[in-house]
Amino acid sequence: MTHQHVSRLESGRAMPSLDLVVRLAARFGITTDELLTGAERAPADLAGAIRADPKLSGVAKRHLIGLVDELRS
Secondary structure (H helix, E strand, O other): OOHHHHHHHHHOOOOOOHHHHHHHHHHHOOOHHHHHHOOOOOOOOHHHHHHHOOOOOHHHHHHHHHHHHHHHO
16 A cells, blocks of 8 residues: 555545455454444443343353353443
8 A cells, every 4th residue: 555545545535445444454453343433333232142042041041141240340
């Protein structure tokens, strides 16, 4: 990437390719959403995911949610 290309990107005279956006996000260790918008991804709703899992028993769900709550505090 040349200095001229970076200047065109910064001034809005050029748009980055999708490949460049993906590579930059990977390089910085962030999502493409965060790179493009500056907004971080909302934290996962682990309790909701646990409750929605039909393979888990009610007892297992309560224990897992308790563990998640304990780890967050």
